[in-house]
Amino acid sequence: MTVTVVDHPLVQHKLSLMRDKSTPSNQFRQLLREISHLLAYEVTRDLPLEMRDVETPLQTAAMPHIAGKKLALISILRAGNGLLDGILELIPSARVGFVGLYRDEETLTPVQYYFKVPQAIEDRLVIVVDPMLATGNSSCAAIDMLKEAGAKNILFLCLLAAPEGLQTMATQHPDVPVVTAAIDKKLNEIGYIIPGLGDAGDRMYGTA
Numbered sequence: 001m002t003v004t005v006v007d008h009p010l011v012q013h014k015l016s017l018m019r020d021k022s023t024p025s026n027q028f029r030q031l032l033r034e035i036s037h038l039l040a041y042e043v044t045r046d047l048p049l050e051m052r053d054v055e056t057p058l059q060t061a062a063m064p065h066i067a068g069k070k071l072a073l074i075s076i077l078r079a080g081n082g083l084l085d086g087i088l089e090l091i092p093s094a095r096v097g098f099v100g101l102y103r104d105e106e107t108l109t110p111v112q113y114y115f116k117v118p119q120a121i122e123d124r125l126v127i128v129v130d131p132m133l134a135t136g137n138s139s140c141a142a143i144d145m146l147k148e149a150g151a152k153n154i155l156f157l158c159l160l161a162a163p164e165g166l167q168t169m170a171t172q173h174p175d176v177p178v179v180t181a182a183i184d185k186k187l188n189e190i191g192y193i194i195p196g197l198g199d200a201g202d203r204m205y206g207t208a
């Protein structure tokens, strides 16, 4: 599995502001949106291009365009929506899907409550977005479902990854590259990333 850490100074600076517990929800969402533009730029670096004619005011000439079917962005609810919104601003024609999972408190395993993905998923680059790769259990469960639905070319994009989550991903989905803004130290005893930024969904929506 390949792991790419986007260590661009703008990403790192904005991420540090997001980690600060005194950063309010509106600013947190705005920073997440700004970082998602920069991450989207990185994650789409290798998209194939094809030449198609463009009529400029002066002449017709072959110019590069992104080739193939429109890519699919899959948000893992609910925190994935923060990354999704920013990426969609940069790639407005992307198709969008959602995976909803909750954790069964008895078995501690992820249970699906929503799954809706674009048609022809097997022909698209599928970018799964979730800000926090913590235990990796829900991300891996979401990727299992996407593969079951036919997805073949999958990439996982997050903001923060724990070593434990990266290990789970490497074991269960070694074919899925991970792109993240940072790899933190560890998980605490209740599965939060340390030092982390807290609960991403709560920080985004002010539900703490």
Ligand code: URA
Pocket (backbone or CB within 6 Å): 079, 132, 134, 191, 192, 193, 194, 196, 197, 198, 199, 200, 201
């Ligand atoms: N999910 C979060 O929102 N935060 C963590 O630290 C771990 C999982």
